[in-house]
Structure formats: C-alpha cells, structure tokens
Amino acid sequence: MLQVAATKHLGAFTLDARFELPTPGVVALFGRSGCGKSTLINVIAGLLDADSGRIALDDVVLLDTGQHVDVAPERRRIGYVFQESRLFPHFDVAGNLRYAARRAGSPRFVGFDLVVDLLDLKLLMKRRAHQLSGGERQRVAIGRALLSQPRLLLLDEPLASLDASRREEVLPYLEILRDQLAIPMVYVSHNFDEVLRLATHLVLMECGSTTAQGGIGEMSLNPGVRAIIGAEAVGAIVEGTVLGTDAASGLTRVGVGGGELKVPAAAAAAGAKLRVQLLARDLIVATREPQHLSVRNILRGVVTAVTGDEGDADLIAIDIGGTIIMARVTRAATRELKLTAGLPVWALVKAVSLRSHFTRVPR
Amino acid sequence: MTPSLSANESEALYLSLSVAARSLLLSLPFAILLAWVLTRRQFPGRTILDALVHLPLVLPPVVVGYVLLLLFGTRGPIGSWLQRGFGVELIFTRNGAALATAVMSFPLMVRAMRISLENVDRGLEDAARTLGAGALDRFATITLPLMLPGVLAGAITAFSAALGEFGAVITFVSNIPGETRTLPLALYAALQTPGGDHAAARLAVISIALGFAGLLLSEWFARRVRRWLGR
Numbered sequence: 348m349l350q351v352a353a354t355k356h357l358g359a360f361t362l363d364a365r366f367e368l369p370t371p372g373v374v375a376l377f378g379r380s381g382c383g384k385s386t387l388i389n390v391i392a393g394l395l396d397a398d399s400g401r402i403a404l405d406d407v408v409l410l411d412t413g414q415h416v417d418v419a420p421e422r423r424r425i426g427y428v429f430q431e432s433r434l435f436p437h438f439d440v441a442g443n444l445r446y447a448a449r450r451a452g453s454p455r456f457v458g459f460d461l462v463v464d465l466l467d468l469k470l471l472m473k474r475r476a477h478q479l480s481g482g483e484r485q486r487v488a489i490g491r492a493l494l495s496q497p498r499l500l501l502l503d504e505p506l507a508s509l510d511a512s513r514r515e516e517v518l519p520y521l522e523i524l525r526d527q528l529a530i531p532m533v534y535v536s537h538n539f540d541e542v543l544r545l546a547t548h549l550v551l552m553e554c555g556s557t558t559a560q561g562g563i564g565e566m567s568l569n570p571g572v573r574a575i576i577g578a579e580a581v582g583a584i585v586e587g588t589v590l591g592t593d594a595a596s597g598l599t600r601v602g603v604g605g606g607e608l609k610v611p612a613a614a615a616a617a618g619a620k621l622r623v624q625l626l627a628r629d630l631i632v633a634t635r636e637p638q639h640l641s642v643r644n645i646l647r648g649v650v651t652a653v654t655g656d657e658g659d660a661d662l663i664a665i666d667i668g669g670t671i672i673m674a675r676v677t678r679a680a681t682r683e684l685k686l687t688a689g690l691p692v693w694a695l696v697k698a699v700s701l702r703s704h705f706t707r708v709p710r
Numbered sequence: 711m712t713p714s715l716s717a718n719e720s721e722a723l724y725l726s727l728s729v730a731a732r733s734l735l736l737s738l739p740f741a742i743l744l745a746w747v748l749t750r751r752q753f754p755g756r757t758i759l760d761a762l763v764h765l766p767l768v769l770p771p772v773v774v775g776y777v778l779l780l781l782f783g784t785r786g787p788i789g790s791w792l793q794r795g796f797g798v799e800l801i802f803t804r805n806g807a808a809l810a811t812a813v814m815s816f817p818l819m820v821r822a823m824r825i826s827l828e829n830v831d832r833g834l835e836d837a838a839r840t841l842g843a844g845a846l847d848r849f850a851t852i853t854l855p856l857m858l859p860g861v862l863a864g865a866i867t868a869f870s871a872a873l874g875e876f877g878a879v880i881t882f883v884s885n886i887p888g889e890t891r892t893l894p895l896a897l898y899a900a901l902q903t904p905g906g907d908h909a910a911a912r913l914a915v916i917s918i919a920l921g922f923a924g925l926l927l928s929e930w931f932a933r934r935v936r937r938w939l940g941r
Contacts, residue, residue, distance in 0.1 A: 392840055420839045420840055421844050422842070427837070427840040429833065433834055433837040435837075436856070436939050437855045437856065446838070446841060446843075450841055450847075491841065495840070495842055
C-alpha cells in the first residue's frame with residue numbers, strides 16, 4: 348500500500364493531496380496541465396519539501412512531518428522517469444544504466460541483463476543521448492530508473508514529448524513492466540488513452556487537490572474525469588473475461604457483466620482478463636429487443652440513472668449485470684423512449700468501435 | 711634575431727610557466743568551490759563575498775601586491791604564521807609570485823566557471839539524486855563534468871593572465887633574477903637597461919607567441935570537451 352498525504356504552498360498555488368494505492372498497482376494522477384500533478388510526484392520523490400504530510404510505502408515511512416521523518420531523496424529508493432528523460436549527456440547508454448546500477452540498494456529484484464532485454468536496449472548501449480530518438484531516450488530512462496532497484500516508480504508524463512507513433516514505441520514496454528515486474532507505479536498523465544492502458548487506479552486532481560479516486564472502472568464514470576476528457580471520449584471501462592473465439596467472425600468473445608461482447612482482439616486464451624472501454628457516444632439504446640441488425644454486440648440491462656450532459660445530450664447509466672456502462676443519447680431520444688431509472692433496455696455497440704480500447708487487465 | 715633562446719630568456723620563460731602553473735594549482739580548487747558557492751548557495755554576505763572575489767579586477771595591481779605584502783609579509787599575520795608553522799616563505803620567492811598571480815587571475819577563473827555552472831541542468835542533478843547519488847557523489851559525477859568547459863576556459867584564461875601578471879608580482883615579491891623575474895618582469899628590466907631594446911623586443915615576441923599558443927590550445931580543448939559532452 349502506498350499512502351500519500353501532502354500539502355505545499357508555492358506562491359498562489361496550494362497543493363493538498365491525499366491518496367492511497369494498493370500495491371502492486373499503477374495509479375494514474377490525472378488532471379489538466381498545471382493542476383499540481385508534477386508538484387505532487389516531486390514531493391513523493393522528495394525533490395520538493397512538503398509543508399506537511401505523510402508518505403509511506405508498505406511499512407516504510409518516507410516522510411512524516413509530524414514525527415520529523417524525512418528520508419533524503421537519494422535514500423528513498425524511488426525511481427523517477429522524467430518527461431524530458433534527463434539522460435546524462437557525458438555518459439553513453441550503458442554508462443547511464445551503470446550509474447543507476449552502481450548506486451542501487453538491496454534487495455535487487457531486477458538484473459542488468461533483464462532490464463536490457465525487457466526494454467530492448469542492447470543495440471543502443473554505445474550511443475549518447477543526443478544520438479537517440481525521443482522514444483529510445485525514454486526507454487533508456489525507464490531502464491535507468493529500474494536499475495536503481497526502486498520500491499516505487501514515478502513517471503511524470505513520460506510520453507508527453509513524443510508524437511503518437513513514438514508513444515506506441517514506449518507504451519508496450521510500460522505494460523511489460525507492470526505485468527512482469529509488479530512494481531508499484533505512479534503515472535502522471537493528462538492523456539486518457541495512456542491511463543486507460545496502464546492504470547489500475549485513478550486519482551483525479553483539480554487545482555492542486557485530489558478530488559476523487561478509485562479503481563479505473565469506477566473512475567471512468569466520474570463526472571470530474573468526464574469534464575476533462577470531453578464528451579467524445581467518455582465511456583465506461585469494464586473488465587471482462589475471454590470466453591473464446593467466435594468461429595464465424597474470428598472475433599474474441601468477452602463476458603462482460605451478464606452479457607457478452609465480441610471484440611476484435613489479439614488471440615487470448617479463454618479465462619484471460621480484458622479491459623474494454625465502451626465509448627458513450629458509440630452506444631445505441633433500444634427499449635425493445637433489437638432484431639435484424641448488423642450490430643454484433645447487444646447487452647441487456649436496466650437504466651440506473653439519467654444525467655444531463657453537455658450539449659443537447661443525456662448520459663444514460665445502464666446496469667448490465669453488476670457492471671455499469673454509459674450511453675450518450677440526445678435529449679429528444681430520452682423523452683421519446685421515456686428513459687428513466689428502472690427501465691429495461693438493450694445497449695448496442697458496434698464491434699469495430701471497440702478496437703482501440705482493448706487492453707489486458709493488469710494483474 | 712637568433713631563433714634559439716638565451717639563458718636569461720629561457721630562465722624567464724621557465725619561471726613564467728612555473729609561476730603560472732603553481733598559481734593555477736593553488737587557485738583551481740578554491741575557484742571551483744567559490745563558483746559553486748556563489749552560484750548555488752543563498753546566504754547572508756553573498757554579495758560581499760562576490761565583490762571580494764572580483765576586487766582584484768578593479769584594483770590597481772600594485773594595491774593587491776601591497777595588501778599581500780601586509781598580510782603575507784614576514785611580519786604579516788598570515789605570512790608569519792605560515793613561516794613559523796610550516797616554514798613556508800612567500801616573500802621574494804616564486805611561490806609568492808604564484809600567490810600574487812593567483813589572486814589577480816582568480817576573478818577571471820571564477821567568472822568563467824560560474825557561467826558554465828549556471829548552464830548545468832539542475833534536472834540532471836535531481837535525476838542523479840533519485841538514482842541514489844549523495845551530494846558529493848553528484849558533484850563529482852554530474853556537476854563537475856558538466857561544468858568542465860567553464861573550468862577549462864577559466865583555467866586557461868587564468869594561466870594566460872598569470873603568465874603576464876606584472877604589478878602585483880613586482881610589488882609583492884620584487885624582481886629577482888632566477889626566482890621571481892618572469893617574462894614581463896624581465897622585459898621591464900630590459901627596458902630599464904641602457905641598450906636593452908633588442909632584448910626587450912625578443913622577450914615581447916616570446917610573450918606574444920606564448921599567448922597565441924595558449925589561445926589555440928584553449929580552443930582545441932574546448933572543442934574536445936564539447937564533443938565529449940555531446941554538444
């Protein structure tokens with residue numbers, strides 16, 4: 348368990364943060380630029396002194412201003428991947444990695460060769476930072492942070508300086524770290540797609556304060572999160588279990604709530620956990636069982652809430668058997684279909700619209 | 711003009727180099743320390759310390775030599791202590807000449823280092839910190855290597871200035887052949903001697919050649935360091 352509580356005044360800005368993360372897990376600090384995400388992880392790293400607070404990782408107290416405990420950053424054993432990689436320019440890649448390995452604490456849970464392997468750094472070892480692409484630099488920075496044998500890894504928008512295709516060069520490696528090394532991570536981002544792929548938990552930050560937190564599924568429905576990512580990107584994140592492959596279509600059958608989705612996904616063994624985001628704008632709501640449609644995915648459920656959304660639209664929350672999903676419909680549709688809490692409905696979603704929102708569920 | 715150096719000329723040249731080298735060795739560690747303190751630390755009296763370091767730049771060198779004489783002379787507070795405690799004699803010696811040139815060239819050295827240090831990305835030091843590097847470790851492995859261009863530039867400028875220091879040296883340690891008579895002092899002595907014009911011209915040529923070589927060497931070093939730092 349990572350427990351963080353901290354306050355810090357910086358001019359007119361006030362940080363007042365409090366969150367907890369079960370370990371191992373990946374918590375995303377999510378919020379608009381300038382909301383204090385980086386300030387908070389600098390406090391966790393110890394690079395910035397908190398006015399007051401307590402930070403503990405499992406049974407190790409790193410900061411407790413009440414007890415005058417303040418472990419120096421160099422002894423906190425917290426790895427930090429910065430947005431601008433911060434590789435040492437006077438060392439090559441191997442030198443940067445060795446710099447961390449030589450100063451690492453014990454126990455050592457990850458070896459030099461393993462890190463080089465996991466992050467595909469073998470061919471880069473002799474290069475200097477200025478001879479690397481942005482994505483390569485971040486891979487080296489991640490490897491360097493890992494080789495300090497950290498108890499916790501902080502990542503401050505590690506992909507923000509990369510364009511979309513370069514991001515895709517780094518993201519899979521972060522998934523590997525999460526799945527294979529089980530190292531707790533705090534991931535700062537204002538990109539919801541990254542959060543969706545990596546995080547198990549989400550802490551929402553607004554104006555320097557942590558305003559909401561919880562599991563990623565629950566937080567995907569949070570109004571504060573919706574306000575940041577915009578109506579187009581809103582959608583419930585649901586976890587499902589692979590049931591098998593649909594022989595006719597080749598799509599993967601995923602059990603979600605009481606129903607079943609067919610999604611285009613890389614072959615996964617039955618029983619594997621998947622995470623799917625159902626974008627609210629892609630969901631169609633029917634009040635009678637639909638027939639004669641090309642839509643592959645029809646989930647049966649009950650409306651639990653109707654809330655007004657921006658524009659001329661409503662968000663309809665639907666319980667599909669223990670799992671809540673959300674559909675965005677026009678207000679006129681709400682009126683005509685008389686959508687209210689308790690009404691049985693069918694939610695339709697096109698398989699193709701699920702494509703980009705498929706990811707493995709972190710253990 | 712004969713191309714080979716006379717005994718007096720090579721003696722003056724050797725003394726100049728020897729004094730400048732001693733002066734550099736003496737001042738380099740202090741200059742790095744002061745550059746770091748003045749750039750990175752906030753403390754009361756920082757402005758005064760800064761002014762004190764720069765004072766030799768704006769004072770007549772004779773004044774510096776005179777103050778050194780008061781402090782480091784045989785009866786001066788520091789001079790007598792050094793002599794009694796360590797048997798170190800500064801007045802009328804080349805070590806004294808080195809001290810005088812060190813004081814005179816100190817501001818140049820500190821200034822070059824500070825500029826370089828201000829350009830060192832503190833984010834890299836923070837990164838080293840999160841990797842487990844303590845304060846001294848960070849300084850030795852990150853800060854110092856990254857400010858090396860400034861250290862080098864400062865050292866070469868200071869060395870060159872030390873070769874030519876005149877006023878402070880002659881005031882503090884006088885003009886003694888074979889001990890404190892460096893190139894500029896020899897040149898001055900030649901000019902004071904009837905018929906010494908030719909000797910003075912030769913010494914001037916040697917000084918110019920030395921200065922030119924120093925500048926070229928400095929540029930060459932700077933390029934190598936920049937390449938090493940990947941810039």
